[in-house]
Amino acid sequence: MFAEIITIGDEILIGQIIDTNSAFIAQELNKIGVSVYQITSVQDERLHIKEALREAEARADVIIMTGGLGPTKDDITKHTLCEYFNDTLVESKEVLTHVEGIFKKHLGVPLLQVNKNQALVLSKAEVLHNEFGTAPGMWVKREGKVFISLPGVPFEMKNLIGKTVIPRIINEFKRPYIVHKTIITYGIGESALADKLSSIEDNLPAAVKLAYLPSLGSVRLRLTGKGSSSEEVNALVNAEAVKIRKALGDLIYGDEGDEPVEVVIAKLLTKKGYTLGTAESCTGGRIAQQITKIPGASAYFKGSVVSYATQTKIDVLNVSPETIDRFSVVSAEVAVEMATNLKNLLKTDFAIATTGNAGPTKGDSDAEVGTVFIAVVSPNATVVERFLMGSQRERIVQKAVNKAFEMLQKEILKF
Amino acid sequence: MFAEIITIGDEILIGQIIDTNSAFIAQELNKIGVSVYQITSVQDERLHIKEALREAEARADVIIMTGGLGPTKDDITKHTLCEYFNDTLVESKEVLTHVEGIFKKHLGVPLLQVNKNQALVLSKAEVLHNEFGTAPGMWVKREGKVFISLPGVPFEMKNLIGKTVIPRIINEFKRPYIVHKTIITYGIGESALADKLSSIEDNLPAAVKLAYLPSLGSVRLRLTGKGSSSEEVNALVNAEAVKIRKALGDLIYGDEGDEPVEVVIAKLLTKKGYTLGTAESCTGGRIAQQITKIPGASAYFKGSVVSYATQTKIDVLNVSPETIDRFSVVSAEVAVEMATNLKNLLKTDFAIATTGNAGPTKGDSDAEVGTVFIAVVSPNATVVERFLMGSQRERIVQKAVNKAFEMLQKEILKF
Structure with a gap:
């Protein structure tokens, strides 16, 4: 049909x-x-x-x-x-x-x-x-x-x-039964994935299709099965999903499904009763915006300080001018201070901070366009990473947002 | 072709x-x-x-x-x-x-x-x-x-x-010459507009088409002309645009063109050397995100405090707990305090604040779902308005963002 x-x-x-x-x-x-x-x-x-x-x-x-x-x-x-x-x-x-x-x-x-x-x-x-x-x-x-x-x-x-x-x-209308199952992978390219899955793919049952959907920093694998009964189709698709999970191991990221990562995080935070805040520079409020899109976000999201200007980092987030002078405003040290101070200011359990240069010009730091530092602070740990995210403003920002959610999810899963 | x-x-x-x-x-x-x-x-x-x-x-x-x-x-x-x-x-x-x-x-x-x-x-x-x-x-x-x-x-x-x-x-390829001209109107419905424009529309030259593109709170009128020379087509389209402007007068909003309002605002602020900050509650960072999408936003945008939780309004924006108790967190008074305090905190020339209830549940106030207060503070004035924006979360937020930009643009144009 x-x-x-x-x-x-x-x-x-x-x-x-x-x-x-x-x-x-x-x-x-x-x-x-x-x-x-x-x-x-x-x-x-x-x-x-x-x-x-x-x-x-x-x-x-x-x-x-x-x-x-x-x-x-x-x-x-x-x-x-x-x-x-x-x-x-x-x-x-x-x-x-x-x-x-x-x-x-x-x-x-x-x-x-x-x-x-x-x-x-x-x-x-x-x-x-x-x-x-x-x-x-x-x-x-x-x-x-x-x-x-x-x-x-x-x-x-x-x-x-x-x-x-x-x-x-x-x-x-009488309709066949369709199941889609999506498995999210991070940190491996489409062709390298296809190489690892080639024997599984060659032996797929006729009723099941596998597609690769690359997006910034991740590839989603989509299994689609079609048949006349729920039991039959689910069994077919699940069997292939098990094989893929086995073949890819660590490359599979978190839960599988079509849920965006911010929804997964929302469920984790709500379940565990934790709160979150963000201190955003180069992401310009997009992390907060993606979080608050989800109904019920007020249960765990306390807010964000979008400290776009360097002076705002100092005035609102109390980032020390010495740290900025010594390491530059786009640095691991500033990202960590932003996240730590935000966490204290908003009294949250978790905090994310981003600072970077999304271009097109260099702004208040010498960091190359595409450089982004992301810090995540949890109740007992601080992690910070440096990324080079290419040269295109829109992609740099969205990659930084995706990466921030990925880092946050990893930290939340430790609790 | x-x-x-x-x-x-x-x-x-x-x-x-x-x-x-x-x-x-x-x-x-x-x-x-x-x-x-x-x-x-x-x-x-x-x-x-x-x-x-x-x-x-x-x-x-x-x-x-x-x-x-x-x-x-x-x-x-x-x-x-x-x-x-x-x-x-x-x-x-x-x-x-x-x-x-x-x-x-x-x-x-x-x-x-x-x-x-x-x-x-x-x-x-x-x-x-x-x-x-x-x-x-x-x-x-x-x-x-x-x-x-x-x-x-x-x-x-x-x-x-x-x-x-x-x-x-x-x-x-040899190609005809095409001109599109968009005129943005606010505060009048598609059919009422069509009524006002009906005689213009009935007498449009064959080479010109008029279309109505309604979106949240505004209708864009798009004139399209096609012909063999730039002079000919521009003259035809401009003549119709003049008639439409005359027929609609005040209903036409700001500049015409396909530029989003945040780009128009960016140009105004840059030209006049003014700075901007936002204090967002129900819009959850979306205003900041739309502003920072535009390359060069750091020249005029200092940042945003996304005070999603009531406590964040108090802790970061210094909104007085008495104001909140007396008028509720979704009120004109709180919107004004948010905007005024943000303007002082970030030392900007203009500030926007939003507070409202985007649903699905009522949250920290008794305000009906869809109620939004938006305040704009300029160097010499404060305006605040109350809106009822329907019952659908995603639309409430986007309408509030559009309205905030509209109010801000009006205030900037006074300078």
């Missing part, structure tokens, strides 16, 4: 927005055993949308479209669907009441004709209630295939996918 | 990664007058890749592929291209030397056969040198159409696009 995703909107084709909807929809479909065959982004243009629909219909059982449902003239998805299905638009009383409610409650502005038009739906469609917006979803069934049109606004689309679309697909 | 982009990789179709490459490539192509007709994401599967290539070849003059060039067995793009072009792989001495150099300089591990295979290229292809990685780009010309295969690793791909692909396309 296959699905296809069609995202509609000129803004995607000119690169003004990144299409994040597709990845979300693909994830949700995969969880319920529906493989996505293709993702296609097309313009707000009738012939083009219809061509994409024809091609997708030939290949897939479920076609999910997002976008082009807004109230303005560049939004043409509904009219195009009418042409495609030889249908007409009719007013949905239920949607009109909902649109009127939204305007009354949240906007306090009069309802225009274009807003009322949001209640026009295909006569052959079942309306999917869009709790958070004025553009309803639509579900059209034709010759055993399902076409689903959703708004492009990510949070409206997500809500519709989770609450309505996925449960209905589960209900209407 | 049209281009198409094909991104190759199972990880895209299962939603494990978001395809950010396409947006980047589309942007760069649009800048030089090449319209992207379609973006297609396909699996690591030979028949599927070939089908996508056939379809794209029928529609476009330039086909850019990314992904599937790694050294592992799931990477099959090169072999598939051989089938598609009825070609064979040959070893490129130049690429082999480069791969050996990378291993020697950066990795210090022995070169495996799979790494040497990175030097195999299509005999009909011109090799595009990949400065930052082992997978070379390839440029194949057939019957006036060009097929370009690039690595999927974003920073390698970006470097190849910028330094090699775009200059070559400029050289080989």
Whole structure:
């Protein structure tokens, strides 16, 4: 059973927005055993949308479209669907009441004709209630295939996918069972890993695939199994995971899974009742931001001092000017003082500090662009490491954040 | 003249990664007058890749592929291209030397056969040198159409696009002239805007399109013009921009352009020699992170105190416990104290503070989820506002960040 995703909107084709909807929809479909065959982004243009629909219909059982449902003239998805299905638009009383409610409650502005038009739906469609917006979803069934049109606004689309679309697909289609298992490795390249795993890979059962997903400083190995029962697929995938774990040993890092490291850390800290703070220079608040993305972070995260300027390191973190003079602001000694002082200032159990030069120019130190020192202080230890993280600002910062989480996780696991 | 982009990789179709490459490539192509007709994401599967290539070849003059060039067995793009072009792989001495150099300089591990295979290229292809990685780009010309295969690793791909692909396309193809102009509006919905602009929209010249791009709290209006000369297209687009500005007046916000607000602020602060600091609670470091993303931020950004815990507001920012007791930690009074004290602590000209409840639970205050107070302190004024930002954590935080930048920009513009 296959699905296809069609995202509609000129803004995607000119690169003004990144299409994040597709990845979300693909994830949700995969969880319920529906493989996505293709993702296609097309313009707000009738012939083009219809061509994409024809091609997708030939290949897939479920076609999910997002976008082009807004109230303005560049939004043409509904009219195009009418042409495609030889249908007409009719007013949905239920949607009109909902649109009127939204305007009354949240906007306090009069309802225009274009807003009322949001209640026009295909006569052959079942309306999917869009709790958070004025553009309803639509579900059209034709010759055993399902076409689903959703708004492009990510949070409206997500809500519709989770609450309505996925449960209905589960209900209407028989699906194979799919398992993905991800194993995270650090400190070894993609080809060296492949070399170590070559005999396992050559002997993989036909129902299992192995993929390598390199990212900054780590490679994720993804096993995917497909079959008719949960027991069968899990057994197949687990058997391969055991072989990989045995072949790689220490190269496997922490827990396996698709969870980001900050979620793993959040669980460890919460479980053990420890608190955390960060003192960030070159990472500029990104560590704090990744931590606070997680709901419930306030249980263990006390805060961060983003001491971007050297003077802020002195004024807020009480780093000694002598240490800075003697070792430079990008040094192991300053990283350790930052972490230690932050830990005392915020009264936390663990602290992370970063100081480095992300470029493009050298700043307040002579350290080469890409040099980063990271210190982690735990209740009974201090570790500090120096890294050379290349020459590209964005990558230096993200690598430093990843490395900081990796070092922190190692220290927390000792408790 | 049209281009198409094909991104190759199972990880895209299962939603494990978001395809950010396409947006980047589309942007760069649009800048030089090449319209992207379609973006297609396909699996690591030979028949599927070939089908996508056939379809794209029928529609476009330039086909850019990314992904599937790694050294592992799931990477099959090169072999598939051989089938598609009825070609064979040959070893490129130049690429082999480069791969050996990378291993020697950066990795210090022995070169495996799979790494040497990175030097195999299509005999009909011109090799595009990949400065930052082992997978070379390839440029194949057939019957006036060009097929370009690039690595999927974003920073390698970006470097190849910028330094090699775009200059070559400029050289080989005659292109129309394209102009995009974006006007940013705040505080008015998409449909109300469309209503105000309806007569302008009805009378747009055929060569100009208008699109509405709503995002949190703002709508961007994008005018796109296409024609044979720079003068002609600019004149057409500017004439419409003047009409829109006249029709919307105050609803247009600050400068127009595609620049994010933090870049606009960076330019204002740098020009005027002012400095900035932030005191963040519910935004958790995201304001600091967005500011420090911009190269050169150290010239005006001194730092941030992410006072996530109430105690951190007291310990680091010296917010008075009496103020917190009397008004609660989510209050205008606390926001103002945070901003004022941060400004004094870091000795900056401007300071932003946020305190609010991003949910999912209520935390250290009785404020409803979604309540956010934002204070901005300038050299001679203090402003504070209360917002209700809905019920979804991620959106509350991003809205608060956008609002904070908006308020800050207003204050800076007074100087």
